[in-house]
Amino acid sequence: MRHLRTMDDLSDREIFSLIEEALEFQQGKSWVPNEQYFVTNLFYESSTRTKCSFEVAERKLGLSVLPFEVSTSSVNKGESLYDTAKTLESLGVHALVIRHPEEEFFQPLQNLNLSIINGGDGCGHHPTQSLLDLMTIYQEYGKFEGLQITIIGDIRHSRVARSNTAVLKRLGANVKFVAPEEWKDSSYEEQDYITMEEAIKTSDVVMLLRIQHERHEKKNELIELYHQQYGLTLEREKQMKPTSIIMHPAPINRGVEIATELVECKRSRIFKQMENGLYMRMAVLKRVLTKNEGGTNNDNITKEWEMA
Ligand code: CP
Numbered sequence: 001m002r003h004l005r006t007m008d009d010l011s012d013r014e015i016f017s018l019i020e021e022a023l024e025f026q027q028g029k030s031w032v033p034n035e036q037y038f039v040t041n042l043f044y045e046s047s048t049r050t051k052c053s054f055e056v057a058e059r060k061l062g063l064s065v066l067p068f069e070v071s072t073s074s075v076n077k078g079e080s081l082y083d084t085a086k087t088l089e090s091l092g093v094h095a096l097v098i099r100h101p102e103e104e105f106f107q108p109l110q111n112l113n114l115s116i117i118n119g120g121d122g123c124g125h126h127p128t129q130s131l132l133d134l135m136t137i138y139q140e141y142g143k144f145e146g147l148q149i150t151i152i153g154d155i156r157h158s159r160v161a162r163s164n165t166a167v168l169k170r171l172g173a174n175v176k177f178v179a180p181e182e183w184k185d186s187s188y189e190e191q192d193y194i195t196m197e198e199a200i201k202t203s204d205v206v207m208l209l210r211i212q213h214e215r216h217e218k219k220n221e222l223i224e225l226y227h228q229q230y231g232l233t234l235e236r237e238k239q240m241k242p243t244s245i246i247m248h249p250a251p252i253n254r255g256v257e258i259a260t261e262l263v264e265c266k267r268s269r270i271f272k273q274m275e276n277g278l279y280m281r282m283a284v285l286k287r288v289l290t291k292n293e294g295g296t297n298n299d300n301i302t303k304e305w306e307m308a
Contacts, residue, residue, distance in 0.1 A: 001287050003116045005106045006125040007167040014287075015167070019135050021283040022276065025060075031282075033062060037289050038093045040066040042084065043119065044075070044100045049250060049274055050119045050128065054097045057281040063289075066093060085109050085116075095288055115288040123157050123215060128284055129249050130163035132277040134171075136269050137205055139276070140245055145172035150199040152178040152230060153209035153257060155185045157216070160249045161209060176203075178230060180222055196229070200236045208232060208248040208257045223256070232258045237265065245269050 003009060010018070025031075039058050043051050058065045066088070070076075075084060085096055089112045098105065099119035106116050120126045134144070141147060149168055155161045155177050165188070168175050176194045177184070184193060199206065211226065227233065232246065237259070240246075246258070246268045254260040263270060 002291055003106065003110060003118075004127050004284055004288060005104075005110070005116060005118050007127050007130050007163050009127070012171065015131070015134065015171070018131055018280065018283045018287065019138050021286070022131075022135050022279040023139070025279040025282045026276070031061060031286055033289065036064055037095070038064045038066060038091070039095045039097065039285065039289075040068045040088050040093050041097045041119075042068055042070065042081075042099070044070050044081070044098070045120065047099055047119065049277060050097075050099060050126075053274070053277040054117075054119065054128075054281050054285075056278055057285055060278075061282055061285055063285065066091075081105060082108050085112055085114070089114050095285065115291070117284060117288060120159055122159070123162070123212075124159050125163045126159040126249075127163055128277070128281055129160050130167055131284065132273055132280040133160075133164055133207070133247060133249070134167065135276045135280050136247065136273050137245075139272075140269070141204065143172075144168060147173045147204045148176065148202055149173050149205040149207060150176045150178060150194065150203040151207045151209060152196070152199060152232075154183045154211050155179045155188070155209070156183045157212035158209045161185070164207070180226075180230060182222065196236070200232075200239050201241070204241070204244055206232065206240065206244060206246050208246065210249065210251060210257060211253055227256050227259075231256060232262055234259050234261060237262055237267070240267065247273060250274065 001009060001014060041051060041054055088096060093114055095115040095117060097117045097119050101122050103122040103124035105121050106118055109116050118125055118127055137144065151161050165175050176199065177188060177192055178194060178196050178199045244267060248258060248270050250270060252258060252263060254263060262268060
């Protein structure tokens with residue numbers, strides 16, 4: 001794996017291999033790079049979880065992290081993303097983690113002699129969020145095949161929904177949506193949308209999405225009624241299956257997508273997702289940096305799912 005731009009960069013085998021490696025990092029496995037690797041995090045959009053977990057992951061792996069803040073860089077003098085990336089390539093940086101408001105920002109960068117890890121491109125894709133979500137679901141159920149996973153909320157503007165839907169369907173999950181009419185994504189079938197009542201009663205994973213206020217052209221009157229119509233209320237949580245879990249990529253609009261009392265309830269995996277993000281990002285960084293080192297990738301897969 002040279003780049004991680006979208007989940008399409010990963011085969012099923014690579015996905016399971018990354019989950020296995022992330023779980024090993026979580027259990028305390030260490031990795032010592034056999035050369036000095038330089039990494040830079042370029043965040044052109046706000047982030048807490050993705051930016052901080054990549055930074056912790058990079059330090060845990062002993063990588064050399066070049067400090068870079070868009071607000072104090074030559075981006076302020078009008079330097080383009082390509083010229084910024086080309087400059088860092090000239091300095092010998094091996095990998096860039098990039099979050100950018102433009103969809104597919106990575107297209108002009110993919111022939112540079114460094115690896116690109118997409119930390120979120122506009123409404124496009126968020127592959128490391130998707131991988132940490134897969135890790136969280138796999139830890140819970142040990143499989144994806146046959147699970148009912150319902151993604152609820154602002155489907156149209158959500159890169160998390162886009163990345164997760166494609167890969168979860170590929171891995172055999174039954175993915176459904178609940179969304180207000182305004183936030184339905186027309187690339188999905190109308191019959192893939194179900195009612196909130198059905199979602200709550202039948203889902204193994206209730207995956208809530210943040211309302212992407214910053215991507216809406218106008219303030220939506222719907223917000224006032226959202227919690228009542230589409231939010232996970234205390235009453236709805238009581239109707240969930242005993243083994244079902246709650247996920248949300250965060251940040252959370254408490255009292256809107258989810259009742260504040262449920263954010264840390266027994267079935268919530270929201271903070272587990274954040275913890276898993278650290279270990280998954282360690283696995284991703286190791287994988288892109290060792291792409292040319294024979295034998296350092298996790299190729300000795302022995303798990304049941306690899307035999308399938
Ligand atoms: N889930 C997620 O991407 O969070 P941040 O925007 O804080 O990185």
